[in-house]
Amino acid sequence: MDAFVIEGGQRLRGRLRVNGSKNSALPIMAGVLLTDQPVTLRDVPDLSDIRNMVRLLGELGVAIGRETDTEGRPVFCIQTIDERASHARYDIVRTMRASVCVLGPMLARRGRARVSLPGGCAIGQRPVDIHLRGLQALGARISLEDGDIVAEVPGGRLTGATVFLGGANGSTVLGTANVMSAATLARGTTVIECAACEPEIVDLASMLNAMGARIEGAGSPRLTIRGVESLSGVDHTVIPDRIEAGTFMCAAGITDGDLTLDNCPLDALMAATTTLDAIGVSVEPIGSGDDPMRRTCRVRRSGPLKSAPITTQPHPGFPTDLQAQFMALLCVAEGNSVITEKIFPERFLHVAELQRMGASLNRQGATAVVTGVGSLHGARVMASDLRASAGLVLAGLAAEGTTTVNRVYHIDRGYESLEDRISSVGGSVRRVKPEPAPIG
Numbered sequence: 306m307d308a309f310v311i312e313g314g315q316r317l318r319g320r321l322r323v324n325g326s327k328n329s330a331l332p333i334m335a336g337v338l339l340t341d342q343p344v345t346l347r348d349v350p351d352l353s354d355i356r357n358m359v360r361l362l363g364e365l366g367v368a369i370g371r372e373t374d375t376e377g378r379p380v381f382c383i384q385t386i387d388e389r390a391s392h393a394r395y396d397i398v399r400t401m402r403a404s405v406c407v408l409g410p411m412l413a414r415r416g417r418a419r420v421s422l423p424g425g426c427a428i429g430q431r432p433v434d435i436h437l438r439g440l441q442a443l444g445a446r447i448s449l450e451d452g453d454i455v456a457e458v459p460g461g462r463l464t465g466a467t468v469f470l471g472g473a474n475g476s477t478v479l480g481t482a483n484v485m486s487a488a489t490l491a492r493g494t495t496v497i498e499c500a501a502c503e504p505e506i507v508d509l510a511s512m513l514n515a516m517g518a519r520i521e522g523a524g525s526p527r528l529t530i531r532g533v534e535s536l537s538g539v540d541h542t543v544i545p546d547r548i549e550a551g552t553f554m555c556a557a558g559i560t561d562g563d564l565t566l567d568n569c570p571l572d573a574l575m576a577a578t579t580t581l582d583a584i585g586v587s588v589e590p591i592g593s594g595d596d597p598m599r600r601t602c603r604v605r606r607s608g609p610l611k612s613a614p615i616t617t618q619p620h621p622g623f624p625t626d627l628q629a630q631f632m633a634l635l636c637v638a639e640g641n642s643v644i645t646e647k648i649f650p651e652r653f654l655h656v657a658e659l660q661r662m663g664a665s666l667n668r669q670g671a672t673a674v675v676t677g678v679g680s681l682h683g684a685r686v687m688a689s690d691l692r693a694s695a696g697l698v699l700a701g702l703a704a705e706g707t708t709t710v711n712r713v714y715h716i717d718r719g720y721e722s723l724e725d726r727i728s729s730v731g732g733s734v735r736r737v738k739p740e741p742a743p744i745g
């Protein structure tokens with residue numbers, strides 16, 4: 306397993322382009338199962354999660370070709386050529402929980418689906434009960450066999466219904482994606498209450514609408530979906546990744562750097578940029594720019610780093626996927642910050658690793674108190690999940706000395722060539738291969 310070796314203390318200066326969003330691309334790719342017409346997807350990032358989705362779709366009868374556009378960016382040409390398969394196997398699902406987003410599209414179009422039940426993961430239990438409840442409300446018959454969700458639609462076509470998709474921690478993003486996608490081909494009208502409002506849902510809805518779906522209300526907690534007979538092909542560009550953008554913003558702040566970010570989805574980052582402002586990191590849009598999801602902005606400190614309270618919430622609240630990165634930043638800010646995790650209350654595996662770098666952290670249940678220290682020091686640390694790993698990389702960039710982040714395959718799931726991109730703006734991050742085990 307590869308590791309990153311980071312020499313801390315370099316200020317990041319320069320320009321980075323924010324890539325297409327992983328969490329938008331994954332349900333969008335699954336949505337392709339809703340049609341047998343050709344689909345072109347642009348700005349899909351080159352990540353291991355995306356490669357796993359390509360593999361999964363391949364097993365489900367979807368042909369995917371990869372080209373590059375005139376600016377060298379990836380273009381996926383996708384078409385379903387065989388609709389007989391319906392099994393998303395454990396081997397793939399266990400590597401990527403987002404595989405569950407093929408469930409709704411397959412049920413809607415093929416009338417049946419067998420998807421391995423995703424297990425728990427490093428950030429918590431992550432059940433899919435709400436996905437199943439929503440699909441059952443549309444008429445799917447669902448059972449559990451040998452660890453697989455086995456679902457079928459009596460009569461072959463789902464039926465619109467009014468469904469409530471709220472849970473103990475609010476709405477569900479992939480649950481909304483699943484039920485919304487399925488409802489596009491249902492007979493009659495579906496109303497989803499307590500729908501996730503995340504920008505990734507808006508992106509999926511806008512692609513499905515361009516394919517002929519009739520979805521209203523995307524971005525609000527109530528979606529109305531009028532079912533249609535079939536969907537056509539589409540040419541769609543994935544929105545930029547708000548979590549990657551927020552991670553780069555924290556990188557500029559923690560290294561006292563000066564980064565210009567292109568293709569930055571500022572409109573989706575209000576909670577993060579408002580918090581950055583309170584911490585002492587300014588995010589200044591440059592130029593007028595027509596599209597608030599694709600702006601250019603300059604990120605640098607506006608003064609000494611200060612403490613700030615953070616509570617993660619569903620969008621438009623502060624995103625859980627930026628909690629670890631902001632924790633790293635607050636570790637070197639003046640004063641005490643209280644961070645409360647309301648989406649995944651166990652998502653604190655980075656706490657013990659940051660402590661190994663000299664951070665002063667005190668976790669009680671779903672809350673961590675960060676007491677700013679003057680500086681962190683390099684250490685060997687272990688990546689545990691994607692965003693925790695990103696937090697450790699940020700801490701390493703700011704730390705005195707050398708930090709080795711082991712198990713960076715977690716980072717490769719969600720950040721494309723992170724070491725090269727950080728190095729291109731002055732950071733020192735090297736990927737190293739694991740040392741071979743001693744013989745004998």
Ligand code: EPU
Nearest residue numbers: 328403431432433434435436472474476477478479648691
């Ligand atoms: N939940 C249930 N039952 C369900 C579904 C969710 O109780 O059936 C709970 C979860 O346990 C959690 C809350 O609802 O407490 C919200 O989970 P959600 O379903 O929204 O998470 P998700 O859709 O599985 C996506 C992202 C995550 C991101 C969360 C929250 C993708 C592929 N994943 O997961 O991204 O943290 O929304 O915003 O879109 C990441 O990129 O690192 C990542 C983990």
